[in-house]
Amino acid sequence: MHDIKSIRDNPAAFDAALKRRGLAPLSASLLAIDERRRAAILASEQAQARRNAASKEIGESKKAKDDARANKLMAEVAELKTTMPELELTAKTADEDLATELSAIPNLPLDEVPDGLDEHSNVQRHVYGKVRNYAFTPKPHDDLGGALGYMDFEAAAKLSGARFVVLKKGLARLERAIGQFMLDLHTNEHGYTEINPPLLVRNEVMFGTGQLPKFEDDQFWAIKGELLATPDGRLLTDRLGLIPTAEVSLTNLVRESIVDEKELPMRLTALTPCFRAEAGAAGRDTRGMIRQHQFTKVELVSITTPEASIDEHERMLSCAEEVLKRLDLHYRVMTLCSGDMGFSAQKTYDIEVWMPGQGEGGAYREISSCSVCGDFQARRMDARSRGPDGKPRFVHTLNGSGTAVGRALIAVMETYQQEDGSIAVPAVLQPYMGGLKVIERDK
Known part of the structure; x- marks a missing residue:
């Protein structure tokens, strides 16, 4: 606001x-x-x-x-x-x-954000690692998962429709392992406090982080009682929204409050399912698990003073990057241009991981988006802090994926695939897999 x-x-x-x-x-x-x-x-x-x-x-x-x-x-x-x-x-x-x-007006870009109208004007910040060479043609994750018998889109479609998936056995465990690894890294080494937040939230909570009113149709809603509309189009109903990201729940923990600045920065993380009714542009990335209506993500949220928010943004980016470094995945970091940022962001870094099975020669896919929002969300939530002078002022908020678990699963599958269709388990994940080193089809 x-x-x-x-x-x-x-x-x-x-x-x-x-x-x-x-x-x-x-x-x-x-x-x-x-x-x-x-x-x-x-x-x-x-x-x-x-x-x-x-x-x-x-x-x-x-x-x-x-x-x-x-x-x-x-x-x-x-x-x-x-x-x-x-x-x-x-x-x-x-x-x-x-x-x-x-x-309904989005946040304003910081001066250092590059100009541009869409993703084509984003600027590469840096690259980690190199493209791997394979002695065979890498397959996309859905072919790998289907051949293993552990990734079933048809069964999911019978249950829920398109853009859902059923994971089984080794892949189900691998996704769980990835999420647990991320949580442990952020809580044990990066100083984030783990939160288990509600997945259903009220209208004003969605408003606080910017999902409402502009993106109402992008959300899934749980309606309790009759849905009514006022003459100006506002909805009057006892409804709750399924969170599109844990950012919504975590950031709103400070809504309508005045926190002591001695408590800042407040760093929070959560591993939750996320739900998006419109998961991307129509007809784009509809194959496989790239864009799902339901997916799992580890979210990072920081509540800071205005003076600390820019440095906190850089810190958050490094925390998200460390996940991919430990997994030994090749990626690049992009600074989004002014026209490609999210509604609430002042500045955004996207981490794009290399997926060798995405088309000929592979492709970079977004796996994390880290944004600083200034006081934009705080004004919508009435979230303030009280400094040494005793006067309240709006806090600054930041959020980032630390990272998207489903996309990390895809990246691991495609990067660590072997010629026989099995998936080597990255060393950092093996303790979470009971020591399992390779995921292969049951014999």
């Missing part, structure tokens, strides 16, 4: 930042609503002040036995009692109109 005062103070800078996001100028329309809102609030406050003053004058007039003046003042107060509710409603409506408009 944006601060209207900041927009009012520098509308040109706001519009210039929106242009970098590929959006048209909005400051003029926002300030027009704000002017109407401020005028309505002023009129309501003046009416209240006049009512209070007139009520006091009535007593003085009666004390002075000036009945004519007292009667005139009582008539004025009676009229104010009639008009004040309308003035208050006008002010409230204007305030809601402004909040509605502001809530």
Whole structure:
């Protein structure tokens, strides 16, 4: 959520930042609503002040036995009692109109974010490792999993439809092992606190991290009771949303609160299922496990002071990278351009892991996205901290995948595949696999 005062103070800078996001100028329309809102609030406050003053004058007039003046003042107060509710409603409506408009505007990019409208303008930051050479043609993960008999998309389709999968035996255990390894790394070595959060959350929680109102159709909803809609399209129902990422639950743990800055940075992690109704562009990456409606992910969230958030972003990136380094996977880090960042982000790094089975010559696929959001989410959540001066201020929030477990599974399968179709288990995962070194088809 944006601060209207900041927009009012520098509308040109706001519009210039929106242009970098590929959006048209909005400051003029926002300030027009704000002017109407401020005028309505002023009129309501003046009416209240006049009512209070007139009520006091009535007593003085009666004390002075000036009945004519007292009667005139009582008539004025009676009229104010009639008009004040309308003035208050006008002010409230204007305030809601402004909040509605502001809530749909994405965060503004930091100055160092490269300009561009889509992924083609993203900038490579650095690369780790090298492409592996194989004495055979690497297969995609779905062919490998199908041949092993441990990855079943048809069974999942019977249960749930497209973009679901049933993992069995060695692959089911391997996915579990990857998630446990990531959690242990982040909690034992990177200083994150493990959280087991709810998977179902309320509307205002989805709003806090930016899923609502813009991305309502991208979520899965659990409806309790009848679904009703107001004339302006808002939904009135007792419903809960399935989290698209644990970022939603973890970040909102500080909603509507003032934390002591001695508690910051607050670093949280969780391993959860995630649910997305629209998992990517239509017709894109529909094969295999690349884009699923249900997937598992280890999430990293940091709550910091404004002064520490940029350094925390770099730290979070290094924590996510360490996962892939320990797995000995080849990857690159991309700085996303202004037009390719998520709704709530000021700056984003994507980690793209190399998957040798993705088409001829392989391909890079996103496995982690680490973003700093400034106070954008904190304003939506009313999450603040109290510093040494005792004054509350909005915290800064960050989130990142540490990493996507399903995509890590795919990357391990394709990278560690052997010519006979078996999968070598990376050394760091073998303790989580009971010492198993190779996943192969039952004989």
